[in-house]
Amino acid sequence: MAPSSNATGRPGLCKICGQTSTNMVPGALIRPAIMTEIQKSSPDFSAEDYICASDLNHFRFQYVQGLMAAEHGELTALDRDVLESMHQQELLTSNINLEFEKKLTLGETLSDKLAAFGGSWRFIILFGGILFIWIIINSIVLLRKPFDPYPFILLNLILSCLAALQAPVIMMSQNRQEAKDRLRSENDFRVNLKAELEIRHLHEKIDHLLSRQWSVWCKFSRFSSN
DSSP: OOOOOOSOOOTTBOTTTOOBOSSEEEGGGSOHHHHHHHHHHOTTOOTTSEEEHHHHHHHHHHHHHHHHHHHHSSOOHHHHHHHHHHHHTOOOOOOHHHHHHHTOOHHHHHHHHHHHHHTSHHHHHHHHHHHHHHHHIIIIITSSSOSSOTTTHHHHHHHHHHHHHHHHHHHHHHHHHHHHHHHHHHHHHHHHHHHHHHHHHHHHHHHHHHHHHHHHHHHHHHHHHO
16 A cells, blocks of 8 residues: 655645655656656645655665566566565575575485485495495305395395385485576576666666756756856
């Protein structure tokens, strides 16, 4: 709901809410697009009136919301997060990795470590050494009474069990990595969208200031010539 309009426009007193504030903005410095948004709820607001920063941010929020709705149609949850951050003047950047790791359970953390170990050269060298020692023991050292004679059926069973357990662990770790990547992409989208909107507003502000400076210079030039 827009702030209620007030009949006065004296300096230090907001025309919209009627409250005094040390951070007042004259209507002459407000961009035309925001001025149009203000006049939708307060038609008598003019360039000679003043508005407090809180109410001005409220109308800026309404303007950005209408702009995004016109360009993207129905607003998504990500769009609303961006709008709310702009309204509250909050930062959107965050450490996704740290926040994601805080929510991991003990089993998920263990599976990630096992998957990282299972995909390393240390695992390959260690497991290759165990296989070599196993074959040497059952082929040479215990030649008369080997506990797993050729063709090493027990070794094949152990390898099959290891592969059967290792595959789900790796898949669980990959699923969490995909979830982390999805959160990271959503955060990047929010940051990029907010940066795009802020840059657009900055361009509009610069264009508005340039146009005002040009009009003032033209009036000064005419006054000087006369």
